[in-house]
Amino acid sequence: MRSGNEAPERTPTQTGTDMRITPEELLNFGIFHPHAVDQYMVAMTKKSRFVHYCSAETAFHIVRSNRMRLRNAKVMNDFMEIEHGSSCLANAWDSPDGDRFRQTIDGLFEGISQEIADLLRGWVPLFGRETYISCLSEHDSDEDDLGRLSMWRAYGGPSGVAVVLNPEAFYSSSTVLGAVSSPVAYLDERGFVTQFNRVTDGIKTHQDMLKANGRQALINSLFNAFRFAVLCTKHPGFKEEREWRVIFDPRFSTEHKLVKSIELIRGVPQVVYSIPFKDYPEEGFVGAELPKLVDRIIIGPTEFPDQLREATVALLEEAGVPDADKKVVCSTIPLRQ
Secondary structure, eight states, X not given: OOOXXXXXXXXXXXXXXXXXXXXXXXXXXXXXXXXXXXXXXXHHHHTOEEEEEEEHHHHHHXXXXXXXXXXXXXXXXXXXXXXXXXXXXXXXXXXXXXXXXXXXXXXXXXXXXXXXXXXXXXXXXXXXXXXXXXEEEEEOGGGTTTOOHHHIIIIITTXXXXXXXXXXXXXXXXXXSSOEEEEOEEOOHHHHHHHHHHHHHHHHHTHHHXXXXXXXXXXXXXXXXXXXXXXXXXXXXXXXXXXXXXXXXXXXXXXXXXXXXXXXXXXXXXXXXXXEOOOBGGGTBOSOSHHHHEEEEEEEEESOHHHHHHHHHHHHHHTTOTTGGGSEEEOOOXXXX
């Protein structure tokens, strides 16, 4: 039996190599991440783009460095949100629904629920400590000119910018980067239990397949399911953000394309990992280079919108983004600072 702080063996979704999703892997994903599958399907059907609301300084760093920074959850407001996910998981585990879950998996492999419990006891407090995150939101066409008022209020500041991104790279099945994009689930404890029960039901429905896959495969799948449940659950009061998270943890992705650096952000020196805007077509990952990735940039409510727009257009032209002048708009949304 492995110790409580020892990670399970890597699964294909945790490696840095390109492994296209097989039908069995897709079924497995649906069993253990049903809410994420629902969100993926809705977003892909709508061909949703993504947007990063940030300060003008951050937007300029993204374009000029040709990278997107992922920061440690400990120095972001996301750390308290991770505690919300941990609390929801603990509540579900200790509930009668948790009893049903344990009976279900013990019916496949005797004593496996205790092994999972020991693993979670050691790992849940550690999930956020070396987790690096960048936050995006789904973006609709009717937000192309104005942006979203609640996001300007929360993240815009005195010179906010919304960087709208085309979705091709986010929907890629390639794992070459070593980072994972995942939709956020906006759940309270009751809603979390509902999703927890969906996992139990999926295991019961596909128990023959899961039993044939073996004990360790089930441990790996459940470990990943609970890790992402902790990292990607937020209070339902934030649901209008429609957030997706790009997540990287060097403990689980030893082969990756991210660049590690030490940077000073808002006066705080910190380790960051950055995703280069680069395609890897031989490994099935395209659409990430800046000229194709940037759909538009919206200049938020600010005292100097024309000057900021002019500088942003020049920066995009410098980065080789075509039709830069047509891709930068100034929001006229009224926002009281």
